[in-house]
Amino acid sequence: MALHARLRGNDTATTDRIVAAAEGVILGKSRPIRLAVACLLARGHLLIEDLPGVGKTTLALVLARLFGLEFRRIQFTSDMLPADVVGASIYDRNSGGFSFHPGPIFTQLALADEVNRATPKTQSALLEAMEERQVTVEGSTRQLPEPFFVIATQNPDTQLGTFPLPESQLDRFLMRIHLGYPGRDAERELLAGRDRRLMIRDLRPAVTQDELQALQRRAEAVHVADALVAYVQAILSHTRNDADLRHGLSPRAGQALLRAARAWALLEGRDAVLPEDVQAVFPAVAGHRLQGREHNSPGTGTEALLANIPIP
Amino acid sequence: MSTGGIPPEERIPPDSLAWLLAVMAFVIAPHTLQLPLWLSAAVVACGVLRIMLAYRGERLPGRTVRVLAVAAATTGIYLSYGTIFGLDAGVAMLCLMAGFKVLELRSRRDVMVTLLLGYFLLVTHFLYDQSLFTAGYMLVAVCGLTTLLITTQQPTHRGKPLTHVRLAATMLAQALPIMVILFLLFPRVPGPLWSMPDDAGGATTGLSDEMSPGSISELSQSDEVAFRAEFENGPPVYPQRYWRGPVFSSYDGNTWRQADEDVNREPPDVQPVGEPLRYTVTLEPHDERWLLALDLATGVDREASFDAAHQLRQDDPLRERVRYAARSSLQYRLGTTLGDEARRHYTHLPDDTHPQARDLAREWRADTADDTELVEHGLGHFRREPFSYTLQPPRLDEDSIDEFLFETRAGFCEHYAAAFTVLMRAADIPARVVTGYLGGRMNPAGDYMIVRQSDAHAWVEVWLEGEGWRSVDPTGYVAPERVERGLAGAVPDTDPVPSGAFDADGIVQNLALRWDAVNAYWNRWVLAYGPNLQQELMERLKLDSWQRMALALLGAMALSLGLVTAVLLLRNRDPAPDPVAREWQRFCERLARAGLPRRPDEGPRDYARRAAAQWPEHADTIQAIAARYQALRYGLTSAESNDIRSLRHAVKHMPRP
Numbered sequence: 003m004a005l006h007a008r009l010r011g012n013d014t015a016t017t018d019r020i021v022a023a024a025e026g027v028i029l030g031k032s033r034p035i036r037l038a039v040a041c042l043l044a045r046g047h048l049l050i051e052d053l054p055g056v057g058k059t060t061l062a063l064v065l066a067r068l069f070g071l072e073f074r075r076i077q078f079t080s081d082m083l084p085a086d087v088v089g090a091s092i093y094d095r096n097s098g099g100f101s102f103h104p105g106p107i108f109t110q111l112a113l114a115d116e117v118n119r120a121t122p123k124t125q126s127a128l129l130e131a132m133e134e135r136q137v138t139v140e141g142s143t144r145q146l147p148e149p150f151f152v153i154a155t156q157n158p159d160t161q162l163g164t165f166p167l168p169e170s171q172l173d174r175f176l177m178r179i180h181l182g183y184p185g186r187d188a189e190r191e192l193l194a195g196r197d198r199r200l201m202i203r204d205l206r207p208a209v210t211q212d213e214l215q216a217l218q219r220r221a222e223a224v225h226v227a228d229a230l231v232a233y234v235q236a237i238l239s240h241t242r243n244d245a246d247l248r249h250g251l252s253p254r255a256g257q258a259l260l261r262a263a264r265a266w267a268l269l270e271g272r273d274a275v276l277p278e279d280v281q282a283v284f285p286a287v288a289g290h291r292l293q294g295r296e297h298n299s300p301g302t303g304t305e306a307l308l309a310n311i312p313i314p
Numbered sequence: 315m316s317t318g319g320i321p322p323e324e325r326i327p328p329d330s331l332a333w334l335l336a337v338m339a340f341v342i343a344p345h346t347l348q349l350p351l352w353l354s355a356a357v358v359a360c361g362v363l364r365i366m367l368a369y370r371g372e373r374l375p376g377r378t379v380r381v382l383a384v385a386a387a388t389t390g391i392y393l394s395y396g397t398i399f400g401l402d403a404g405v406a407m408l409c410l411m412a413g414f415k416v417l418e419l420r421s422r423r424d425v426m427v428t429l430l431l432g433y434f435l436l437v438t439h440f441l442y443d444q445s446l447f448t449a450g451y452m453l454v455a456v457c458g459l460t461t462l463l464i465t466t467q468q469p470t471h472r473g474k475p476l477t478h479v480r481l482a483a484t485m486l487a488q489a490l491p492i493m494v495i496l497f498l499l500f501p502r503v504p505g506p507l508w509s510m511p512d513d514a515g516g517a518t519t520g521l522s523d524e525m526s527p528g529s530i531s532e533l534s535q536s537d538e539v540a541f542r543a544e545f546e547n548g549p550p551v552y553p554q555r556y557w558r559g560p561v562f563s564s565y566d567g568n569t570w571r572q573a574d575e576d577v578n579r580e581p582p583d584v585q586p587v588g589e590p591l592r593y594t595v596t597l598e599p600h601d602e603r604w605l606l607a608l609d610l611a612t613g614v615d616r617e618a619s620f621d622a623a624h625q626l627r628q629d630d631p632l633r634e635r636v637r638y639a640a641r642s643s644l645q646y647r648l649g650t651t652l653g654d655e656a657r658r659h660y661t662h663l664p665d666d667t668h669p670q671a672r673d674l675a676r677e678w679r680a681d682t683a684d685d686t687e688l689v690e691h692g693l694g695h696f697r698r699e700p701f702s703y704t705l706q707p708p709r710l711d712e713d714s715i716d717e718f719l720f721e722t723r724a725g726f727c728e729h730y731a732a733a734f735t736v737l738m739r740a741a742d743i744p745a746r747v748v749t750g751y752l753g754g755r756m757n758p759a760g761d762y763m764i765v766r767q768s769d770a771h772a773w774v775e776v777w778l779e780g781e782g783w784r785s786v787d788p789t790g791y792v793a794p795e796r797v798e799r800g801l802a803g804a805v806p807d808t809d810p811v812p813s814g815a816f817d818a819d820g821i822v823q824n825l826a827l828r829w830d831a832v833n834a835y836w837n838r839w840v841l842a843y844g845p846n847l848q849q850e851l852m853e854r855l856k857l858d859s860w861q862r863m864a865l866a867l868l869g870a871m872a873l874s875l876g877l878v879t880a881v882l883l884l885r886n887r888d889p890a891p892d893p894v895a896r897e898w899q900r901f902c903e904r905l906a907r908a909g910l911p912r913r914p915d916e917g918p919r920d921y922a923r924r925a926a927a928q929w930p931e932h933a934d935t936i937q938a939i940a941a942r943y944q945a946l947r948y949g950l951t952s953a954e955s956n957d958i959r960s961l962r963h964a965v966k967h968m969p970r971p
Binding site for chain 1: 892895913914915916917918919920944945947948949950
């Protein structure tokens with residue numbers, strides 16, 4: 003039987019290489035890794051939410067290495083000021099004038115560690131930079147480097163001494179992923195294996211900057227058929243009518259969902275998005291944008307939500 | 315408030331409780347007009363107590379208190395009404411119980427019970443009043459109750475009351491066609507829709523079955539509508555708007571009554587002159603047997619007959635608003651012959667009454683040549699002498715006719731009509747008093763005439779040889795304005811006259827007339843829709859047997875439900891059925907029959923994988939079909955007819971798993 007019409011493949015050699023290299027360091031976490039890679043390919047910022055010590059920072063470091071990005075880490079604390087993130091003008095005694103000292107945000111990949119420990123004022127400075135991809139300090143606007151990613155980590159907000167990110171700011175993150183504890187075998191291997199920090203230091207970039215930009219362009223070009231748009235719309239509409247949710251998904255959330263699904267399809271080696279791609283990224287994209295009404299645990303049951311939405 | 319034992323989702327938040335109490339108060343409010351004061355106060359107290367307990371977080375009254383309260387209430391109702399059954403006592407009981415129910419509102423279930431009680435209480439309003447205003451009020455109340463019912467069912471949607479109001483309004487609007495169908499087609503029983511047998515015919519105003527000085531002037535203080543009339547070819551001029559009601563010919567020296575002889579005797583012959591005037595009367599209930607018709611009526615389309623005094627009568631008292639078509643001739647000859655016995659009856663005066671009046675009549679007889687001249691001369695007497703027309707005549711003590719004619723000389727139409735009839739009878743001319751209405755105003759807002767109780771009037775009929783009964787109005791000789799324009803211009807300014815008696819000018823009057831027009835339509839098309847109108851409609855629709863009617867009823871209901879369903883389905887339908895999707899559907903159905911149905915949320919890739927794992931021997935075919943479907947439906951390639959056909963071929967010829 004001859005099949006003329008086929009989904010054209012997408013070359014996955016490069017992306018497979020990235021994913022494989024990351025999996026070599028972070029064991030048994032294939033799905034979060036793929037989601038994180040998809041998030042970066044879709045030019046989105048990533049929020050990793052989990053308990054301390056499960057490898058959040060490691061994942062961010064690995065991604066920075068593999069993509070060959072200039073990397074700065076910002077450890078957030080409650081006494082941090084916006085200037086500690088974006089930078090400040092400081093009087094220079096030698097020149098007799100003020101000169102701008104860029105903050106740690108001026109980098110290609112910023113790891114905002116424990117972002118929910120910072121005060122809302124500092125958080126909003128970071129989130130504004132994420133959204134605008136530029137920083138305005140003392141009246142002058144400075145562009146951030148290109149590409150520019152933020153990978154933020156946070157502890158679940160049930161912990162003491164945290165300032166949970168407000169919903170409107172959570173929206174700036176394309177995805178929020180959880181890592182979770184490793185599986186039994188993976189954990190044994192982890193315990194027996196080399197120091198992760200050393201492993202990261204030995205990692206070589208898997209792609210050049212040009213290759214990364216090419217991948218991002220390819221992700222944007224992945225086809226979305228009308229039938230798939232109908233499915234995404236059905237999902238949005240369903241969330242708006244669900245009595246258990248406080249708010250439905252916004253149109254912007256719908257766009258984010260499609261962007262992420264395109265990148266996912268690219269990782270899967272396809273040039274068109276399937277409903278499965280949407281389903282794969284949906285928990286990560288929608289989880290932090292939906293809030294349950296009764297239980298105060300946002301994002302629970304996104305998979306259960308999908309089970310109620312027929313594919314048109 | 316003790317909430318132990320009630321799961322959190324069943325508890326009532328205070329704001330919901332406040333809304334519930336507000337709506338219930340709105341539902342019960344009109345009943346306070348009927349209820350004894352203590353009862354209304356008790357119901358209000360229950361509501362206030364409940365809301366106070368809720369805000370203070372205190373316990374609701376216990377079982378003992380509630381049982382005592384119910385016992386006290388039952389006793390109270392028994393003391394107030396003398397019974398705990400029947401319409402009034404029953405409604406009072408319901409209101410009180412609604413108040414008590416509020417006191418034991420604990421869970422969502424109690425709210426439901428209270429709301430259902432509210433719906434029931436709502437219906438009872440129609441037992442007292444069926445006006446358009448009540449209907450509108452009920453509509454608002456139903457909307458409120460339904461909104462709360464929706465809120466109760468969706469506790470998670472708290473805080474969006476407007477959405478619930480909108481949903482309730484939508485639901486009521488969707489129920490509208492069904493309501494109309496049931497209204498039109500549901501078999502009607504005779505009688506007004508809401509009448510209760512015991513309570514039919516309360517206090518009604520209207521003409522009385524007897525007339526003594528003062529009876530009509532009292533009536534003309536009432537602004538109430540007596541009847542409305544629509545004319546086919548325009549109304550007659552004002553002075554010709556004599557609406558004939560009860561005719562009085564029995565006289566005892568003070569009071570005029572209807573004569574039994576009039577009912578039994580043969581009706582007089584009627585010769586109408588000229589084209590008849592055709593019109594339709596919508597008569598308000600007045601609890602008596604007569605119907606009103608323009609003088610002189612020649613026919614009516616209702617079970618009613620003319621008696622010897624040409625009074626239109628029906629067999630049963632009029633207890634509901636009726637509508638009938640009638641025709642009248644403004645010029646006519648009535649009763650050209652008069653038998654001896656009838657002549658004696660119409661000239662009878664009690665002995666030893668009204669000596670002065672008898673003398674005056676004798677004087678007139680001597681001064682004039684014949685009866686016709688005497689009548690003219692007698693009417694002229696009221697103009698020649700200083701008579702005055704007033705709603706507040708001086709008291710008449712002994713011989714009312716003589717005192718009026720020769721001392722006070724001030725009176726209302728019944729004084730003039732009675733006095734003139736006595737004078738005519740004293741002169742041996744057959745005469746009788748006719749009461750009814752004179753006038754009526756056209757409502758410009760509805761092209762029909764409103765006749766009010768303030769238009770009540772009395773005039774005289776005299777019998778003349780060779781001519782028959784002639785209608786004469788002595789009032790017209792005292793106060794021509796009354797006959798030509800109406801009451802308001804005819805009586806002195808100091809007399810109290812109801813506002814309805816004035817001409818329509820000014821915004822308030824105009825609005826009142828418009829409101830009357832709306833009410834007239836309501837009465838005519840909604841309240842008057844009884845068995846007769848229904849039968850008429852059914853005959854016109856060829857639904858004259860009950861089987862057909864039942865079929866039509868069911869059919870119409872099914873049709874309207876079907877229409878709503880169709881609209882809902884069409885609105886949620888996919889735009890155009892995709893041929894590729896149809897093939898995929900077929901493929902899924904085949905696999906489903908083989909025992910592996912696709913979950914609705916399962917994508918093509920996942921499903922194909924699952925199917926291929928289930929039937930490894932067909933894995934290639936399944937994967938090929940799924941791949942093709944994915945490409946055609948989600949891929950960049952546009953679906954060519956060739957591709958669809960080969961997909962269809964593949965699905966059709968796939969081996970049966």
